[in-house]
Amino acid sequence: MNLHRVPSWSSVLVCAALLPAAPASAGVEPVLVASGLSAPLRVTAPAGDFRRLFVVEQGGRIRIVKDGLLLGGSFLDLSGRISSGSERGLLGLAFHPLYRRNGRFFVNYTDPQGNTVVSEFAVSSNPDFATPGSERVLLRQTQPFSNHNGGHLAFSPIDGTLYLGLGDGGSGGDPQNLAQNDGTWLGKILRIDVDDRDPGKEYAVPSDNPFAGRTNPRPEIWAKGLRNPWRFSFDRSIGDLWIGDVGQGAWEEIDWQGASSKGGENYGWRRMEGFHCYDPASGCLTPSLTLPMLEYAHSATPPRCSVTGGVVSRGASVPEIAGRYLFADYCSGEIFSVRRLGNEVIDGRNHRAEWVPAGGGRSTA
Ligand SMILES: [Ca+2]
Numbered sequence: 001m002n003l004h005r006v007p008s009w010s011s012v013l014v015c016a017a018l019l020p021a022a023p024a025s026a027g028v029e030p031v032l033v034a035s036g037l038s039a040p041l042r043v044t045a046p047a048g049d050f051r052r053l054f055v056v057e058q059g060g061r062i063r064i065v066k067d068g069l070l071l072g073g074s075f076l077d078l079s080g081r082i083s084s085g086s087e088r089g090l091l092g093l094a095f096h097p098l099y100r101r102n103g104r105f106f107v108n109y110t111d112p113q114g115n116t117v118v119s120e121f122a123v124s125s126n127p128d129f130a131t132p133g134s135e136r137v138l139l140r141q142t143q144p145f146s147n148h149n150g151g152h153l154a155f156s157p158i159d160g161t162l163y164l165g166l167g168d169g170g171s172g173g174d175p176q177n178l179a180q181n182d183g184t185w186l187g188k189i190l191r192i193d194v195d196d197r198d199p200g201k202e203y204a205v206p207s208d209n210p211f212a213g214r215t216n217p218r219p220e221i222w223a224k225g226l227r228n229p230w231r232f233s234f235d236r237s238i239g240d241l242w243i244g245d246v247g248q249g250a251w252e253e254i255d256w257q258g259a260s261s262k263g264g265e266n267y268g269w270r271r272m273e274g275f276h277c278y279d280p281a282s283g284c285l286t287p288s289l290t291l292p293m294l295e296y297a298h299s300a301t302p303p304r305c306s307v308t309g310g311v312v313s314r315g316a317s318v319p320e321i322a323g324r325y326l327f328a329d330y331c332s333g334e335i336f337s338v339r340r341l342g343n344e345v346i347d348g349r350n351h352r353a354e355w356v357p358a359g360g361g362r363s364t365a
């Protein structure tokens with residue numbers, strides 16, 4: 001059975017390879033923003049803060065690049081409260097949409113036992129330092145294995161709810177079939193309201209969550225069937241959600257939902273990996289599953305292994321890629337982009353040859 005509802009990424013890549021390198025992003029020049037960081041894995045800033053970038057280091061520190069200079073200290077140092085290494089660490093950071101008024105921000109990390117913690121912290125009277133003692137734990141998730149911890153946090157630009165991603169718990173092949181199990185948060189994207197509290201909770205379940213008022217599926221669940229949604233993002237202009245879901249052994253995928261989605265999507269894992277049956281090995285596709293927007297194969301030169309979901313570019317300073325969705329592969333170091341047309345993506349480009357930062361290089365790890 002041909003499961004390909006849209007062109008597979010392998011065919012998109014063929015098109016990309018035929019494009020001349022220069023016109024793909026003429027005028028787009030990578031620049032070195034900061035150096036001297038340790039395993040930086042997230043860069044963000046509060047809304048309206050145009051002087052600072054906040055850089056998350058896997059080992060637990062949040063650093064600030066201010067007016068182009070990396071500050072010496074840490075905005076927050078959680079290295080004594082977390083486990084780090086491989087897929088563990090300080091993994092996520094999101095500023096409250098009204099941060100400039102309330103100074104609240106949220107982190108996602110693995111604790112010393114390797115379990116997931118999502119916490120709120122507050123800034124101090126000095127805007128370049130948070131208050132370490134201000135931690136309020138919103139939720140915890142026991143992790144059965146060390147890998148696939150997700151860890152991303154992002155606020156919806158439409159309604160200000162907080163979305164957080166959790167992988168399938170780990171190991172390989174989702175041995176307990178947790179991503180399809182509605183009774184656990186593992187293998188899901190959750191949606192919560194951090195400005196209110198339900199009885200017994202440090203947050204509220206939004207009343208328009210797809211399973212609000214239920215206990216199974218658990219009411220925080222927004223989408224299921226995810227293996228490790230390591231990075232996802234909202235298109236800040238129109239609110240679409242793009243999810244990079246890391247694959248098992250053969251296929252990496254990007255999932256997408258429009259801003260009008262009411263939630264409840266099942267993105268297929270472990271029944272499917274990309275557009276392909278995984279477990280069961282055949283007859284996996286059911287009407288309840290949402291297929292990826294695109295996939296790409298590990299089999300390539302250089303080899304690919306793990307997708308890092310990116311963002312839809314809306315920066316006025318780079319009109320050449322305006323509206324394009326950017327993403328990357330961890331092993332090959334390639335950066336790709338596509339354009340969305342309805343429910344499909346077109347015009348795939350591979351920017352690997354053009355976007356090697358001056359003074360830096362692409363990872364080969
Ligand atoms: Ca895990």
Ligand SMILES: [Ca+2]
Nearest residue numbers: 267268269274
């Ligand atoms: Ca999938």
